[in-house]
Amino acid sequence: MADERTKQVGAFLARQGILVAFVLFMIGFALANHRFVAIDNILGVVRSSAILGVMALGVTFVVISGNLDLSVGSMMSFSTIVVLDLHDKLGPALAIPAMFAMTLALGALIGFLVGYLRLNSLIVTLGMLSAIHGLTLTYSGGKNMDIADKAGTWFGGIGRGSVLGIPGPILIFGLLALVLGVTLAKTPFGRKVYAVGGNGTAAIFSGIPRARVVFMTYLVSSFCVATAGLLQASRSLGSQNTVGQGLELEVLAAVILGGASLLGGSGTVFKTVVGVLILGFIQNGLLLVGLEFYVQYVVTWIIIILAVWLDVAAKRGRILSPIA
């Protein structure tokens, strides 16, 4: 019986390995630097992770359905630049929906290519990464974008304000996580996303429109990107046209760290939120310990590669021991 108990604990640790590692890591940093666990530091980490987090929520849908989205970083730059530009031309109340429509159109294009034409998502979204970057540069004429009258607009309130002491970005991240989490876990659409990623052929045999489901996941992803762009623009009220560069990999890393599988069919919104926070705290911790910015990059990526390797190793173990 005691043997059984240790086995169960062992199995739990193996399943939740990343969470356990995270806790140990937090304790380590807290001992090294007391600032790390200060409430304002924690709040700061969550706030600065919120934009990445919002994007990761959408990518979670894409990854569970068995695809990738590497275009979210450059798409976020696009959204940010567009909304800043339109802000001065149309006013914020029109600029925001216009920007959402344009970003969703990009998502729909990717969804069409990957879902209906069944092109490889890695290739399509990698291509879109460049194409959208070019689009952004063309749109902005290569210049940075700034709101002219920064004091006279309510636009900044979204990213800078707070409700009941909760900063806007955290609030929006939290609300979106709740809505999308429930969508994924509780609605027929969510179920279909898992089915398509788990076994696409069996999903089709079950009458699930795989193409449409994949298309929808990219719409969800681009909606999240638009939201992230809005937060970014509103927080800074001005932006470089490369603001989202490289974020696609960090987003993917957060999703995988949370435990979604690159092979599709598994993962949850909650796990992704955990992944986002882990990534945020790792970077913050390394900073507080006094590591140089560029060393941080290396360490972060080592951790991410480790996580992906763990994921693949676990899956491979399963594939080699078929179940019947």
Next chain:
Amino acid sequence: MTDQDRKPALRLEGIVKTFPGVRALDGVSLSVMPGEVHALMGENGAGKSTLMKVLGGLHQPNEGRIFIGDEPVVMGSPMDAKAKGVVFIHQELSLAEELSVAENIYLGQLPRKSFGRVDWTRLHADSDAILKRLNCGFGSGAIVGELSIANMQMVEIARALTVDAKAVIFDEPTASLTDAEKVVLFEVIADLRKQGVGIVYISHRMEEIFRISDRISVLRDGAYRGTLKTAETDEDEVTRLMIGRSLDLSRNAEHVELGDVALEVRGLSCGKLFHDVSFDLRAGEVLGFYGLVGAGRTEIAETLFGLRTPTAGKILLKGREVTIHSPMDAIAHGLSLVPEDRKSQGLILGMNCRDNITLPQVDDLTAGPFVSDGAEIAIFDQYRDRLDIKTPSWRQLVGNLSGGNQQKIVIGKWLSMRPEVLIVDEPTRGIDVGSKSEIHNLIRELAKSGYAVIVISSEMPEVLRVSDRVAAMYSGKLMRIFTADEVTEDNLVQAISGLSENSRVA
């Protein structure tokens, strides 16, 4: 040959294996003599595959010991077991589909030259020699993913012949083989046996067991129930040991009041797969489709279900012509298809039992915008009871169920759609004799309650048992439709070998 003066090649003693919520093996002992074919039987979920996985190093037992000859051994991994002379041919195929046949046969033990370079010449020569022994019609350079299921099975078997085996385990090897391929397999088994290899043979097919085995051991609910000498027993005794009762295996004799025509197929063709197929199906009727593998039966089913586009012909449902572009259309028209291959087409192995069963109707099981847990569990419970699905709870991942119970999940999934026309393709593949007759009865019952059913099967007894009429197919053509009164084993065999072309009825 007396058992007393010979030592077993292999002995298992008091094996216990538990999974969360399941005691899969409860102190099972078994010994296999050299040169013996030892059949292992039992219901779905009785623990046969689990016992063999313990032996093959895929699972570690909680208790119990394994002996090879006199020596106690620990099977740390499949490679370890293979090195100790125990070779395992799995129930579900476990091949690397992107690799060549030769690479698969020698996976993990590729022959090497200096500096660890693979010795391709030797690899292919050795592989070809094995394939020749198995009478395979393909070479060692073929890519596994492009082979038929039966040929993949042969590759799996070829793997067993690469080492000097003391014992070879076959877990339901014939589930997807044609009769001709079966003959080859039995020759291979006879060959191994002559060399003094001990063989464990798992199958639900009585006729095979009685054809090739020397002894039969029976498991029930994870417990050992006894061993019988094949020569001294009969099917009925084995069945009773397995399920505690006898079975009625008679042919279908009842006549159900037939309803209106539910499905009409007129001159349906699909490229080279089948041509000019016409038949009617009435509510309350079971139409069997019998033929050799590759005769086009599955392709007809897939066309009706919207997975293939017909090149000619019409489909009429309840007298109205319909075009079916996708499974979604088919489902909306009241068609269901239990597909041939449960693992790749029928199930999402990483999903739980309940979600798999309700997947096609998840849109309709909602309370507000959400999937209704209660409605889903009610459906799961209903079909778990009706089909006697063995699982600790609906939360169990389908991938963790025994092969036969997985098949029952697929059947439950499509029955729960309450279709007007139900097509089942090899419905009892891998299902134990008890549940098989349950499923046959269920098909009869469904017909009686007004469903129109098409049963595709490669097993003649099955077709004869459930069908009101039998359609015989040969090489993409519908040769003849027999009524239950007309059909005999002889004229059926003739029809599916293309011999009765002149007696064809339109």
